[in-house]
Amino acid sequence: MSKHRMTKQKKLILDIVKGTKCHPTADWVYQEARKVMPKISLGTVYRNLRLLVEMGEIMELNYGSSYSRFDGNPENHYHFVCVKCGEVSDIDMTDMPALNSLVRDQGLDVLYHRLEFYGYCSKCKSE
Numbered sequence: 001m002s003k004h005r006m007t008k009q010k011k012l013i014l015d016i017v018k019g020t021k022c023h024p025t026a027d028w029v030y031q032e033a034r035k036v037m038p039k040i041s042l043g044t045v046y047r048n049l050r051l052l053v054e055m056g057e058i059m060e061l062n063y064g065s066s067y068s069r070f071d072g073n074p075e076n077h078y079h080f081v082c083v084k085c086g087e088v089s090d091i092d093m094t095d096m097p098a099l100n101s102l103v104r105d106q107g108l109d110v111l112y113h114r115l116e117f118y119g120y121c122s123k124c125k126s127e
Contacts, residue, residue: 004055010048012036017049017058018072023079023088025067061088063116076112082121091117 004010016032017024024032030045049070052058059071063081069088071079078091093115103110 004051007048009033009037009040009044010051012040013045013048014052014057014072017052017070020072021090023061023069023071025069027067029070063088078115078117080117080119080121082124083118084120084124087121087123089121 012033016029026046026049030042033040033045053060056074059074061069061071078093080089080091
């Protein structure tokens with residue numbers, strides 16, 4: 001059970017992140033939140049994004065750049081990052097029997113993992 005209550009601002013930020021597939025930055029979330037709550041501050045957005053990550057409601061994606069992106073799906077899943085435009089998209093790899101059996105056979109208790117793919121998205125590839 002989380003010790004953090006769900007404020008109006010936190011609920012709005014959560015709805016914004018869960019309502020998009022674009023893996024937004026904090027600045028993008030801030031711009032969207034201001035459309036609904038014009039007086040919300042950037043600090044409030046950053047603080048609530050951190051709390052939502054702590055609460056397990058969203059996932060923070062950090063690819064070594066100066067800013068993080070956020071994902072409304074907090075379950076372990078995989079991402080493709082375009083090296084040209086920076087777009088981040090989900091990759092469906094639900095059937096990974098070799099990895100699952102490797103973990104099971106070695107008696108490991110995996111809490112989370114991270115796997116990313118890098119290359120050119122279809123839009124950048126066609127340019």
